[in-house]
Amino acid sequence: MSGVGHTFYSNPFLFKNSTSNLTFSFSTSFVFGIIPDNPLYTFHGMTFAIAPSKAVIDASSAEHLGLFNRTNDGNASNHVVALELDTFKNLELSDIDSNHVGLDINSVVSVYATTAGYYDDEDPERVVFKNITLASSQQIRAWVEYDGVNNQLNVTLAPLHVKKPKKPLASIQKDLSPYLLDEMFVGFTSATGVLRQRFYVVAWSFQMNGEAQDFDVSKIPPLPVKKTKRNKKHEMSLAIGLSLSGLLVVSLVLIFGIVLYRRRKCKFVEVLEVWEVEYGPHRFCYKDLYKATHGFKESRLLGKGGFGQVYKGTLPELGTPVAVKKVWHESGRGMKEFVAEIATIGRLRHPNLVRLLGYCRRKGELFLVYDYMPNLSLDSLLFESKSDLILTWKQRVKIITDVAEALAYLHEEWVEVIIHRDIKASNVLLDAEFNAKLGDFGLARFSKNGNEAKTTHLAGTLGYIAPELARKGKATTATDVFAFGAFCLEVVCGRRPVEHQGHQEAVILVEWVLDCWFKDELLKAVDPKLKNEVDVEGMRLVFKIGLLCSHSVPSVRPTMSQVLKFLKRIEPLPEDFEGVLDIREEYSGRLGDASTSAYFSQIQYNTASSPITDSIH
Incomplete structure (x- = not known):
């Protein structure tokens, strides 16, 4: 399970001169070990941290290293300086590799990073850089020394029984005074994600305005590495002196065993290039x-x-x-x-x-x-008759908001633009607390600017496919927004995006809701299961967002970050919202018309903070 761990020295140290407000020099040395449960799968690492409190509040696991969380990561008010020993390459954090040392200041995004290793200078004429695998289940020694006069931070690593190299692994010119308070705690933090690792600090010394005390490495206890038990059956040998008939029987058994082994091995054969x-x-x-x-x-x-x-x-x-x-x-x-x-x-x-x-x-x-998501898919809860659970309106709004958060991250917050291409209720999964998680990236594509993803064929699900995607076959962030709009209406109405009624023509949910809007019968579109908890204002807002996102003209659709502001009522919807819907049919057949694009490009999203207050007709 994901988790965090931290340990700090019980008392704070005075780090600053109260008159000059400059940070004192300090030095620390420690011996650590990182033991992964499986050496083939390493995950997030540990830190030596200088923090204002020895109780790290609300620290998250995985990439936050037990120091920060998604809300406070990057805040100047953290006053945290840490040396990370990271065993996972996280592209979102611009990590250089999966085995590096980094300097973190108020954030897990390192201001400096370098591959873990040391300079072997036993031969002064030929100094050689050697890699160190941090998650090697071996003891590694680290030195961190800060010169408060020259504002220089030196970091040195070496295997336990190698004397301290003269050349540090990293020499960073950085004044730490702006980031540290007068009194600070020193210690260690660590975090695991889905893959588990154990972190050990078996020796540690720290000194302000001086050199940290050295260790007698012969007295340092070994790491508790689990030893593989030897299988005595494999160590047994056949007794000598078997009769000829006995040898024949053994030979036949061996041949039969080899055949079974090869057949079983073929059963589990994999492709590896x-x-x-x-x-x-x-x-x-x-x-x-x-x-x-x-x-x-x-x-x-x-x-x-x-x-x-x-x-x-x-x-x-x-x-x-x-x-x-x-x-x-x-x-x-x-x-x-x-x-x-x-x-x-x-x-x-x-x-x-x-x-x-x-x-x-x-x-x-x-x-x-x-x-694994214990509450399975949203689709199963909305449409399967065997499900006894009825999602409340509050739960539905939370689910819609969660999916919007996920799409905003994919479209606008990650290092590359990712177009999901298959947003629908069956791809929205629910955890034990009914938090929504967008899944199934089998159709996802990367895009440099979000305009066109690299794809050669139309993909998606009928009812969620934007008109321009059906015509051109080019997926964009705007086609994802269209699918999200259809998804919003699906959650509120409790109806699938396309429904067949007998031998009649298929009913498209987006068009049906729009028709209800024009006829002032929007309440008729709400899921009958919600008849006992009608939130007029909230339902009208989500309907509006769904219709705006699923507009036939791509330039009208908001970005997902704007959608989040609408949902959270940070910003209101466009002032001309009614007019936009009224002329939607007029322009739906002219998506390529230059005058159409010019008209819709003039629509401005009002940035006032007043919420939507009108009622459902």
Whole structure:
């Protein structure tokens, strides 16, 4: 399970001269060890931290390293300086690699970082840089020394039994005075994510205005590394002196055993190509997935979709339930690019995204491993008659807001623009507290500016596909917004985006709600299950957002960050909202008309803070 840990010296140290407000010099030395549960899968690391309190409040796990959380990360009021020893490459934080040392000031985004290692200077004429693997289950010694006069921070690493190198790993010119208070605590923090690691500090010394005390390395206790038990059965040898008939029997048994072994081995054979090595941390063993899902038994089946089947399983190395999606995907050309995207998406970290933990390839099959969501999909709660649970209006608004948060992150906050391309209720999963998490990135594509994703064919689900996407086949952030608008209406109405009524023509939800709007019958569109809790103002607001997002003209649709402001009532909807809807039909057939684009580009989103107050007709 994800978790944080921290330990600080019981009393604070005086770090500043009260008259000059300059930081004193300090020095620390410590011996640490990082032991991953599985050496093939390392995750987030630990820090030596200087903080205003020894009780780190509301610190988050994973990439926040037990120091910050998503809300306060980057705040100048943190007054935290830390040296991170990180064993995970997080692209969102611009990490240089999965084995680095970084200087963090008030944020987990390092102001300086370098690959972990040391300079071997035993031969003064030939100083050699040698790498150190932080999560090696070995003891590593670290020195951190700050010169308050010259504002220079030196960081040095070395294996336990190697004397301190003369040349530091990093020499950083940085005045720490603006970031530290007069009195500060010193100590260590660590964090785990889905993959678990253990962190140990087995020796530590700290000194203000002087050199930290040295250690007698011979007295430092070893790390508690688990030793693999030897299997006595494999150490037994056949007794000598078997009769000829006995030898024949043994030979036959051995041949039979080899045949069974090879047949079993073929059963679990996987595809592994050279280019996949770089994605190693995201690859799972097929044999482990097979065991976790009890051989992909029907009893473990969570659901089926157009792209595959999803099974519940438990991986011992993770210790938590997972969802394993079994997908058919053509091997050969294009697979490399597909896996590269899977590996990148697997690094996304947001509370409203289902985490993609990794993948596995076997013959023509592809397996995707996700976090398990106990309340399954939103689709099942909205439409399956066997579900006894009825989502309240408050829960529905929270779900819509959660999905908007996820899309704003994908479109505007991550290092690359990611277009999801398949936003719908069945791809919105709910955790134990009914927090919504957007999942299924099987169709997701990267885009440099959000205008056009690299794709060669139309993808998505009928009812969520924007008109311009159907015409041109080019996915953009605006086509995602259209799908989100249809999703909003789906959640409020409790109706699927496309419904067939007998032999009549299919009813498109977006058009039906728009018709209700024009007829002043919007209340008729609300899910009948919500008849006992009508929030007139809130429902009207969500209807408006859904209709605006699903407008036939892309330039009218707001960005997801604007949608969030509407939902949270930080900003009102456009003043000319009624006019925009009234002329929607007039322009829906002229999407390529220059005058149309020019007209809609003039629409301004009002930035006043007054909420929507009119009532449902």
